[in-house]
Amino acid sequence: MSKIKVAVIGCGSISKHRHIPEYAAIPEVELVAFCDIRLERAQAYAGQYGARAYSSYEELLAKEQLDAVSVCTPNALHAPVAIAAANAGVHVLVEKPMATTSDEAEAMIEAARRNNVVLMIGHNQRLMPPHVKAKEILQSGVLGKVLSFRTSFGHPGPEGWSIDGRDSWFFRKADAAMGAMGDLGVHKSDLIRWLLADEVAQVSAFVGTVDKKDTDVDDNAICVLRMRSGAIGSLVASWTYYKGEDNSTVLWCENGVMKIGTHPEDQVIVELTNGTVERYKVGAIATNTEQTSSGVIDAFVSSMLTQTPPSISGEEGLRSLQVILAAFEAQAEGRVISLS
Numbered sequence: 303m304s305k306i307k308v309a310v311i312g313c314g315s316i317s318k319h320r321h322i323p324e325y326a327a328i329p330e331v332e333l334v335a336f337c338d339i340r341l342e343r344a345q346a347y348a349g350q351y352g353a354r355a356y357s358s359y360e361e362l363l364a365k366e367q368l369d370a371v372s373v374c375t376p377n378a379l380h381a382p383v384a385i386a387a388a389n390a391g392v393h394v395l396v397e398k399p400m401a402t403t404s405d406e407a408e409a410m411i412e413a414a415r416r417n418n419v420v421l422m423i424g425h426n427q428r429l430m431p432p433h434v435k436a437k438e439i440l441q442s443g444v445l446g447k448v449l450s451f452r453t454s455f456g457h458p459g460p461e462g463w464s465i466d467g468r469d470s471w472f473f474r475k476a477d478a479a480m481g482a483m484g485d486l487g488v489h490k491s492d493l494i495r496w497l498l499a500d501e502v503a504q505v506s507a508f509v510g511t512v513d514k515k516d517t518d519v520d521d522n523a524i525c526v527l528r529m530r531s532g533a534i535g536s537l538v539a540s541w542t543y544y545k546g547e548d549n550s551t552v553l554w555c556e557n558g559v560m561k562i563g564t565h566p567e568d569q570v571i572v573e574l575t576n577g578t579v580e581r582y583k584v585g586a587i588a589t590n591t592e593q594t595s596s597g598v599i600d601a602f603v604s605s606m607l608t609q610t611p612p613s614i615s616g617e618e619g620l621r622s623l624q625v626i627l628a629a630f631e632a633q634a635e636g637r638v639i640s641l642s
């Protein structure tokens with residue numbers, strides 16, 4: 303069987319730490335091309351993998367016979383690149399947030415449907431071992447219904463992560479559309495929807511730029527969510543946790559509480575009202591400094607090989623994005639936003 307020919311578009315940090323090494327580890331995949339507007343970044347990987355380098359994704363799509371691409375560019379390019387790839391008949395794995403508006407996300411879903419290609423979104427939080435364990439426990443029914451929750455993601459900001467450091471696109475609205483909310487908040491809106499198997503019904507929020515300089519995007523947000531089930535919780539995203547990084551979720555349920563990512567060794571802790579305490583060591587939640595295999599690339603390749611829909615679809619990415627967009631609307635209008 304011939305190998306799956308993959309190109310990576312955008313050769314920055316997420317490509318370096320996850321997409322490229324994870325594709326390279328899959329025997330059925332051949333990395334055939336790399337693209338970055340800074341050609342030397344694409345050339346470095348092309349040299350390493352015996353592949354070709356491009357500075358234009360249009361040229362890459364016109365010249366290469368590809369099966370799939372990873373879209374790892376700044377957020378504002380996700381939709382145009384993903385749609386161009388789908389129209390070239392190429393399967394698409396796109397990083398989060400999948401797009402900058404609902405219209406863009408819907409156009410991506412439609413382009414994938416029309417061209418009969420896979421569209422998968424890189425919402426890797428769902429695949430992290432503590433979250434997989436938490437989902438399994440919730441599904442077992444031992445905790446009963448989730449009544450309230452908090453979910454947070456905060457770190458010191460993308461200057462310590464992006465390949466361009468302090469000069470990164472992450473700080474420019476034209477490229478990023480959103481700051482901490484698009485970077486971190488959307489991870490948690492996706493996580494909470496998936497964990498609770500529920501949709502967000504209403505959003506209220508404060509979103510602002512509290513401390514970062516020379517930027518037109520948000521660095522902090524605190525949102526209040528009401529789920530369709532009636533459960534109420536908070537979602538926090540921050541780029542100013544200069545000390546005390548947080549990537550944790552706590553769910554208070556009818557029969558007890560589940561704490562995820564609150565303890566360094568026991569990543570999931572379940573304390574029941576009957577006095578029972580269960581602690582699980584299942585491997586840490588990946589952080590910028592502690593990278594583990596995301597599982598996203600394996601899942602994408604598996605979806606192509608087995609010709610089954612991807613586990614994290616465009617529709618899922620759209621709903622998680624809509625929660626974040628609603629928070630911006632809530633902030634701008636000073637009112638509660640209802641999601642249909």
Ligand SMILES: NC(=O)c1ccc[n+]([C@@H]2O[C@H](COP(=O)([O-])OP(=O)(O)OC[C@H]3O[C@@H](n4cnc5c(N)ncnc54)[C@H](O)[C@@H]3O)[C@@H](O)[C@H]2O)c1
Pocket residue numbers: 311312313314315316317337338339340343357358359373374375376377379397398399424425426463464465466470471484485
């Ligand atoms: N799933 C996760 O946990 C996770 C983590 C970090 C970033 N991301 C997402 O991955 C995407 C990329 O982020 P990153 O951290 O790698 O950023 P980065 O700044 O490290 O890299 C972005 C790269 O894109 C390149 N680029 C810019 N314009 C381009 C164009 N027109 N064509 C080709 N390449 C272009 C830049 O030169 C740079 O090399 C973002 O959407 C981000 O939200 C996801």
